[in-house]
Amino acid sequence: MTSTRPAVEARPAPRGENLLEIRGLRTHFFTQDGTVKAVDGVSLEIKYGQTLGVVGESGCGKSITALSVMRLIERPGRTVAGEVLLDGRNLLDLTDEDMSEVRGNAISMVFQEPMTSLNPVFTCGDQIAEAVALHKNVSRGEAWDRAVEMLQHVGIADAERRAKSYPHQLSGGMRQRVMIAMALSTNPELLIADEPTTALDVTIQAQILELMKSLREQNKMAIMLITHDLGVVAEMADEVAVMYAGKVVERADVDTVYEQPHHPYTQGLLASIPRLGEKRDRLEVIRGVVPNPLNLPAGCLFKRRCPFAMPICDNPPPLRDVTAGITPVGASRHLSRCWLTPSGGLPEVGVEPTPEAAAESAAALTVE
Amino acid sequence: MSEGSVVAAALEAPVAIVPSDDDVLISVRNVVKYFDIKGGLLGTSSVGAVRAVDGVSFDVRRGETLGLVGESGCGKTTLGKVILRLLPPTSGEVVFKGERIFDVPTAAERKAGKKSFQASNAKMKTIRRDLQVVFQDPYASLNPRMSVGEIIGEGPMVHGLSNKTKREALVRELLGKVGLNQSHIHRYPHEFSGGQRQRIGIARALAVNPDFIVCDEPVSALDVSIQSQVLNLLDDLQKEFGLTYLFIAHNLAVVEHISDRVGVMYLGKLVELADVDELYTNPRHPYTVALLSAIPNPNPRVRKKRLVLKGDIPSPAAPPSGCRFHTRCWLRERLGNPERCAAEEPEFRDVAPGHQSACHFAEEMTNMADEVAAAIGLADQARLASTSAVVAPPAPVSPPTPPTAPPA
Numbered sequence: 121m122t123s124t125r126p127a128v129e130a131r132p133a134p135r136g137e138n139l140l141e142i143r144g145l146r147t148h149f150f151t152q153d154g155t156v157k158a159v160d161g162v163s164l165e166i167k168y169g170q171t172l173g174v175v176g177e178s179g180c181g182k183s184i185t186a187l188s189v190m191r192l193i194e195r196p197g198r199t200v201a202g203e204v205l206l207d208g209r210n211l212l213d214l215t216d217e218d219m220s221e222v223r224g225n226a227i228s229m230v231f232q233e234p235m236t237s238l239n240p241v242f243t244c245g246d247q248i249a250e251a252v253a254l255h256k257n258v259s260r261g262e263a264w265d266r267a268v269e270m271l272q273h274v275g276i277a278d279a280e281r282r283a284k285s286y287p288h289q290l291s292g293g294m295r296q297r298v299m300i301a302m303a304l305s306t307n308p309e310l311l312i313a314d315e316p317t318t319a320l321d322v323t324i325q326a327q328i329l330e331l332m333k334s335l336r337e338q339n340k341m342a343i344m345l346i347t348h349d350l351g352v353v354a355e356m357a358d359e360v361a362v363m364y365a366g367k368v369v370e371r372a373d374v375d376t377v378y379e380q381p382h383h384p385y386t387q388g389l390l391a392s393i394p395r396l397g398e399k400r401d402r403l404e405v406i407r408g409v410v411p412n413p414l415n416l417p418a419g420c421l422f423k424r425r426c427p428f429a430m431p432i433c434d435n436p437p438p439l440r441d442v443t444a445g446i447t448p449v450g451a452s453r454h455l456s457r458c459w460l461t462p463s464g465g466l467p468e469v470g471v472e473p474t475p476e477a478a479a480e481s482a483a484a485l486t487v488e
Numbered sequence: 489m490s491e492g493s494v495v496a497a498a499l500e501a502p503v504a505i506v507p508s509d510d511d512v513l514i515s516v517r518n519v520v521k522y523f524d525i526k527g528g529l530l531g532t533s534s535v536g537a538v539r540a541v542d543g544v545s546f547d548v549r550r551g552e553t554l555g556l557v558g559e560s561g562c563g564k565t566t567l568g569k570v571i572l573r574l575l576p577p578t579s580g581e582v583v584f585k586g587e588r589i590f591d592v593p594t595a596a597e598r599k600a601g602k603k604s605f606q607a608s609n610a611k612m613k614t615i616r617r618d619l620q621v622v623f624q625d626p627y628a629s630l631n632p633r634m635s636v637g638e639i640i641g642e643g644p645m646v647h648g649l650s651n652k653t654k655r656e657a658l659v660r661e662l663l664g665k666v667g668l669n670q671s672h673i674h675r676y677p678h679e680f681s682g683g684q685r686q687r688i689g690i691a692r693a694l695a696v697n698p699d700f701i702v703c704d705e706p707v708s709a710l711d712v713s714i715q716s717q718v719l720n721l722l723d724d725l726q727k728e729f730g731l732t733y734l735f736i737a738h739n740l741a742v743v744e745h746i747s748d749r750v751g752v753m754y755l756g757k758l759v760e761l762a763d764v765d766e767l768y769t770n771p772r773h774p775y776t777v778a779l780l781s782a783i784p785n786p787n788p789r790v791r792k793k794r795l796v797l798k799g800d801i802p803s804p805a806a807p808p809s810g811c812r813f814h815t816r817c818w819l820r821e822r823l824g825n826p827e828r829c830a831a832e833e834p835e836f837r838d839v840a841p842g843h844q845s846a847c848h849f850a851e852e853m854t855n856m857a858d859e860v861a862a863a864i865g866l867a868d869q870a871r872l873a874s875t876s877a878v879v880a881p882p883a884p885v886s887p888p889t890p891p892t893a894p895p896a
Contacts, residue, residue, distance in 0.1 A: 178711055293800055321559035321560055322559065322783055323779065323801075324559075326783075326794060354786050354788040355785070374788045393715075395741055399745065400745070402720055402723070407717075409681050
């Protein structure tokens with residue numbers, strides 16, 4: 121091939137609207153001190169060719185969700201419930217052989233630390249060629265050619281020579297490009313990027329974000345972008361899921377989340393970041409700290425830090441539709457895991473939840 | 489120094505200080521720090537040098553916060569350490585409150601007969617009471633074998649507060665000031681979260697009642713919701729104790745929030761220095777524009793015409809000739825790659841009152857104001873502000889009065 125742009129293979133016609141559907145995923149870690157419910161009832165969808173941003177602070181379960189999708193959870197962790205449907209096929213039911221066929225082929229992953237994710241004793245070209253040879257029926261020479269082509273594709277100058285470099289000979293930005301080249305070498309339908317730019321400097325981060333945008337365009341792939349940086353999500357994502365203590369607390373399209381956040385945690389996060397060009401005397405703060413995963417509060421997990429906390433918050437709130445007005449066709453609904461009314465007011469319930477609300481919250485607790 | 493006066497000084501209500509040009513607290517002149525690269529047969533001969541900091545000069549005024557931004561490897565942390573003399577300087581001069589901390593001549597000056605000066609260790613001990621530091625990593629910067637009381641009390645003890653009861657009273661007072669529970673005085677660092685540890689680090693710096701604190705990336709290791717708590721704390725303490733900060737960080741939005749003036753570093757050099765509003769709205773160095781353009785804006789509707797810099801930061805062991813930024817500079821490309829950029833080192837000079845820049849073509853940038861505004865997103869922010877379709881960023885969370893008492 122002479123073109124720097126790899127041919128996009130014909131994809132099977134989509135069976136539904138969603139490429140990936142996660143339903144009621146629960147991944148727990150059984151430690152000596154107790155069970156850590158790292159992911160506890162997460163449901164997410166990613167549409168074909170769309171980018172879902174998963175935001176949250178450290179320990180909220182965003183990386184464990186991604187690893188659960190890839191079935192890379194190791195002991196003492198285990199996915200105890202839920203479904204991960206890729207094109208309607210439940211990945212959690214697949215045999216290990218079938219799963220390794222999916223991994224790296226249909227779904228690829230880019231990790232935060234490009235240095236620790238690359239093998240230091242093989243050249244970059246060899247590592248990409250290995251990924252190609254594993255998943256495509258090609259000769260070694262063809263795999264190597266594909267590796268060089270991919271390096272060109274991700275904007276590495278002098279790719280022929282760089283393919284023969286070892287990871288330590290490259291800068292952080294270059295290594296992350298190599299990781300992306302490797303992840304895209306098999307032309308996946310879904311790229312899971314776990315904090316892909318967190319370890320990079322801002323000017324290099326800008327390069328990688330622009331690269332991911334153009335590759336997303338060319339390869340028509342969906343991206344699950346995991347990050348704590350609200351700026352990166354605003355720039356990249358179509359849809360946003362905000363996670364807190366193992367649960368999705370808010371989900372909507374990117375404009376809605378940033379302009380009309382419903383959940384007090386999302387509101388607090390957006391108000392607490394300093395923004396360029398908007399100088400304020402004081403930053404808003406979310407008081408307190410993330411709850412200890414071994415000792416989560418009963419009811420709403422955010423209630424101890426929430427400025428709106430009220431008696432009903434002792435009951436776990438369900439993820440409810442709070443869509444304001446009419447949802448445009450094709451756009452997703454606005455979901456929030458909070459007892460506040462859709463307009464953000466206090467619910468008209470007293471100390472006890474209404475029977476319907478109690479039933480709804482009980483339903484939210486059961487595994488789908 | 490008597491014991492009583494330390495406590496009194498630490499707890500004394502300070503006077504608000506208005507910064508003025510004549511009120512320079514610390515003055516940094518031509519500070520250079522090279523790290524030798526060892527090589528050769530025995531690994532002992534010097535085969536080159538990493539030019540971490542290469543001739544940086546600025547003043548910090550009393551009561552202000554000077555922000556220092558730059559990417560990794562630009563020398564900002566090394567500069568902070570050299571100012572505190574935690575690292576020996578290669579050459580340069582630092583004067584703190586009219587007293588020289590060091591004045592090391594360059595090779596040429598030494599030939600001309602200039603003598604090297606370093607404040608004595610005894611002198612440094614007294615200077616360091618006024619010169620404190622808060623480090624980036626709240627996990628590595630606290631001794632795991634010392635209790636919180638010992639960590640915070642160590643400074644006052646070294647500086648003469650030997651009475652244990654008075655020391656404990658001071659530590660408890662400080663714990664309250666930084667928002668920690670006073671009963672945690674006997675706990676150990678591992679019992680605290682990252683944000684709480686950073687508060688301990690801040691209390692330790694405050695314990696000797698300093699005038700000047702170097703904050704080296706104090707919030708970069710913290711989660712977003714904790715970051716704002718620590719930034720507000722630093723702000724409050726500055727007002728309460730009349731502190732002066734040198735705030736080193738790579739996050740431009742954080743620096744904009746906390747600083748009065750901001751300096752931008754690139755490869756060991758200060759390339760721009762101005763008042764914070766001036767720097768963020770009217771940058772006069774192409775690197776500053778590129779940095780501002782690179783940051784993703786946490787508003788999905790703001791579109792920037794992003795200037796993406798090519799390539800990586802060159803090695804500080806072999807910096808490019810002339811202007812160190814010329815290998816990646818978009819402005820040089822726009823101007824048809826003038827020879828001057830690669831040949832001649834630009835002077836760090838005044839381009840407007842109180843605004844210094846080290847670009848040969850800083851004056852030319854005034855003609856590109858529209859382009860620069862588009863690149864850093866200001867143009868789009870202005871457009872959004874003028875259209876009514878856009879909702880303002882979320883209002884601060886203000887809780888309504890709950891109908892019944894909130895749960896305990």
